[in-house]
Amino acid sequence: MSGMQRPSRIVVGSWVRFAGQVRAIVGVTAKSATLSDADGGQVEVPIGELTVDPDLAVVDLPVRTPLPAQSRLETFPPQAVEKALWWEDHILEVLHGYRPDAVPDTAPRPGYGLGTSLTARQRAKAAELTAAGHEVSASAIANLRRRYQADGVLGLVDRRAAPRTPEFTAVDARVVAAMRAAISEGVDASTRTGSYLIWRTGEILRQTPEAQGVELPSRSTLYRLLAKLTRGTHTFGAASTRRSRAHGAKTPFGELPAFAPGEVMQIDSTPMDVMVLLDDGVPGRIELTAMIGVATRTLTAAVLRPTTKAVDASVLLARTVTPEPQRPGWAEALRMSRSVLPHRRLLSLDERLEHAAARPVIVPEMIVCDHGKAFISRNFKSSCRFLEIDFQPAHKGSGFEKGHIEKMLASIASLFVQFLPGHLGRSTDHRGRHPERDRLWSLLELQELLDEWIVAHWQNRPHDSLRDPAHPSRTFTPNEKYATLVEACGHVPVALAGDDYIELLPTEWRAVNDYGIKFKHRVYDTPGLDALRRQGSGITAKRGLWEIHRDPYDVSRIWVRDHRAEDRPWIEATWKHLHRAPVPFGELAWDHVRHQRPGATEPEIADAVAALLTRAHAGPDRPAAGKSGRRDRRVAARTRATATAAAVPPKDSPTPPAPAPEPEPEPADGGRPLAKVIPLGLFDPLEDPWRRT
Template sequence: MGRLTRPPALVVGERVRFDGQVRGVLEVTAQAAVLEDAEDPHRVVALIELFEAEDFEVLFRPERMPLPASSVLEALPAAAVKQALWWESHILEVVHGLPPDVERGREPREEYGPGTSLTAREKAKASELSRAGHPATASTVARLRRRYLKDGVAGLADGRAARKRPEFGTVDPGVVDAMRQAIKEGVETSTRTASYLIWRTKEILKQTEEGQAATWPSRATLYRLVEKLTAGTHATGSAVTRRSKAHTAAVPFGELTVSAPGEVMQIDSTPLDVLVRLDNGVVGKVELTAMIDVATRTPTAVVLRPSTKSVDASVLLARTVTPELMRPGWVDALKMSRSVLPHRRLLTLDERLEHAAAKPVIVPEMIVCDHGKAFISRNFRASCRFLEIDFQPTHKGAPFEKGHIEKMLGSVATMFAQFLPGHTGRNTDHRGRHPEKENLWSLPELQELLDEWVVARWLNRPHEGLRDPDHPGRLFTPNQKYAALIESCGYVPVALSGQDYIELLPAAWRAVNAYGIRINNRTYDAPELGPMRRHHSGVTAKRGLWEVHRDPYDVSRVWVRNHRGGGGWVPATWKYLNRAPVPFGDLAWDHVSHQLPKATEEELAEAVAALLTRAHAGPAQVAEGKKGKKNKPSKRDRQVTARTRATAPAVVSPQPEPSQEAADEPVAEEQPETEEPMAEVIPLGLFDPLEDPWRRP
């Protein structure tokens, strides 16, 4: 038994091969088809005969009539749209025999009924329209029918009404090209007005023969041209935004897929729009330096400093891999044990998390930064190499390549800084009348508030960039995202020891002389430096000098690497530390050095100590000079002292041993037993970075 096959379908408008000719299908009935013929107007062939022919083949099947292009119709005048819809009703009657929107069961008219060809219908429609006062030919109806079957109702509209005007009207293309060149030249320069761009355009045209022949438009046309060409470029606006727009990639933005905490992190610094009281009434602004994890949007470290230095970026790395401990006064709800973070599992890996706040500890694998001096410095790059972190700077003038940290710093100004006294706004237009007279926070207090706000608010706030792929309507908080990713990525704690802390400090190379080491007119010495004095370090690349690490915010001591003794660190103390027990940094020292260029080291130490004492006492507590003038510190003195004290760690000077005269003095009479005994005084020692802060007592 042969295989059953469905007979082919035949549609009006198809091209078929039959009886040695290529013919068009004019009409199809239940029993026969009307085909085109080379000798006669048409040929009627029975369907059974047509399908059984050996050379029968369907060569062309017209595509389904496209949907009307509504956007094209919306761009046309109302009269043109009305005319196209009027033609559509007549063309549909030619194609299908019935006009649209007719009653069900209505029979087609005789001239459009079954058995009539398309040619006959087109002639009938042309005659009908001509009698009704709309002159038309059969060829016109046929042309509109073919356009309707190809383009829909849009093909029936008058194309002249849809013609588009040139983008820049009748302006000479040479003028347009010259103005584009003028706009491009101003990307890296200072902002200028539209009149300058017009002048520069004319100068560019004068340099070429083609430009001299160009037609110069009117003044109004030129200003309209400037408005069109500078749209979105900020050519006459912000220079920073203009450079950023000009360096934006012309191709579609790519997307870096990040699936693990620490895989990609970004770091940046920006001025904080808040005034702080640095010390003793001195008001100033500070910079906010932060690092954010792209996968979880967690700000792993946030630091406030009067000015960002390379050592601050290195210290930021140390804070990133160090747990955030609970502070006095923080509520229990901020503990990691009370959060969504897997505290019990992490505690088995790192005991430091027992009293930690609800802030993830994330180890960076790659850090993306801009070309700021603090981030491309040798010290910061050395810190990244030391911690085995990939250092990836962005392209110059491309802040969008680290958009996550840019957005985060802007959010801090919106969500946190505006609630603080002394908020200045992002520019002078948004600044109040006297923000410096408000009740300002000090820098340590503001840092404490910012740390608490990050733990309490930011880490528990649903983030727009942290959506569930399977449920886009659900937002994750940074802590929730970290808890979700840790299930697949795990956690590897990295604890920084005192040795690591010293490694992150900036380095200098000095000789160890008989009197010690001199750095910036300061002498450092220690008994352990004995074997190094006036000896070669063995580092020939540095001419035998010794590697010295120092903290720019505390000049009281330095650390010398013992190249001959296994590479350990030898602490050396400033020789005149007892004259200035309060720690101060390079800023205060350099300020006094410029005031007293010929002073000795001992005199400089006394001057710095006196400066700090005068500033700490305040402008009201001053002493009379020799000539009756008050020794009031200058504004610059107070600013330097305040910025130094704001960034200096607390150091307690060693207490002197009791003298023999004090021991021989008579002992005071005993107090009555009813008197409450004095509490034991426990002195605070100096900070020792070599000591492990996490060891148990």
């Protein structure tokens, strides 16, 4: 019920309180007003009698008792609820003249009839209850009646029956403020214990003039207060999580809506918890840089590098917008033509998809990233401008703004990395002994396994965030969601052209010799370089060297820009020993005549994933770098050092006599004889000084 007031005028259609009831004015004359009756009839009341009634008031709508809040009633003791229900029966009789349990067609009791005013009914109820032993005044009845009309039966409950515990009990508010200040000081600091925060609270109190003389409560009370104030703040947890929560949004926030493939994409990098063999053959750790589509959860590209640089982010972007080739040795179930992706529709747009793997090609419209140097670099920003991509860095310390890629990187650790040899665990507490002695994969080999795992497992794994709104219990895979959104959006963006892909690759400057181009100890050559051999490019700033572009994850070929040609400026040169080395990114060599059964079944995909994980866990087909291998390397190093020192005698020393012939040692390690070991006391910085011999 809204507010009530004495009427300034009486008009037809108004609702008024008269004689203890709310009635509608259905007619007005100069001498009388016609009101609706409780029995459905009408009653005519003289204007003078109507206006002098003390209860007369205009109401906007008929009085309706609020529904009882049963859930809040459960917070009170049963005795208090029972007493409130007892009061409800009496208040209803005051309001309507009848008790709720009255038999139909029963006349109101004396003092509660239709002609009795609300004030008279309240006096009658007070007298009745006082006579029955419940002493109460008419004003108390009126107060209960108003509370009932406002809050229903909940307004009749004695609130003292369910006392609430204060938030901080009896702790002084100044102590609470000091502890809050101590907690906020540690947001950007290193993680400390509760004893430090309690000590710091006392220091802040002593330094605050308004808190002079305030005594700290007991230590147990302070710890309980600290537990309440630090709940959900990660004060004693990870510092990165604590900073993210403290600097994040304090008001309700949402996320960028993504309804089409590529509308919003996220990119990030993280160290991988696995050891690999780097280019120099030494075990080391690497970083994973990946990009994911928010709408489809498609892992469009993922690359491995020892350290992520700006050029690696640009290469990742180039891989996102180009088809993933089906590699030799991959299961036939991983072909795009046998997946749920709309292969025929996409093939009409890009013929390169004929031999593509089942991974969608998505052109980003917006890329969300953090403030890593590789992503805010000029190289990556220029690549985004070239492809007309909206570049959107997240706020600093707000990892939740790109939570999809953060969660995806953590999923790769549990779904793929832990199956690899050389697994390190997420921290030193979870690390095994000597993971570097496993059969480690090389960087290029592991990149090949990761690409196959993305196509085989990730793109065909039901994702909990990809659900049908009409059927929430059903989950989709990234490939299924992509196919669904393509039909809903009504268009498919055209992938990047081949020349554009080459433009995004890293640039090097090399000379073209008679034997070809030497890069990273590999020689690349092709007949197309004949006109460029031992010739200058004419670019003075680069001393006449030729511009080459390379894919860091594809050692099979490079591209040379012929600045003098206008129609076809790129010359593709292949590795001279490509036919002798099993490189992961070799040329496609498929039998186009063999029969291809369309539609990969779920068991076929599952078998491909199982075989991939088994092969990844077994490691490459080479001996592990065990304890004996390390000893052999130390022996060989000492032998080379000794042989070098003995081969160059001092100038003033006499010529040493020819040594006696030594017996030929037994062949070892592939038939190569080992030199005689001279036990010199050489210093080995890698040797454990505490190891017992």
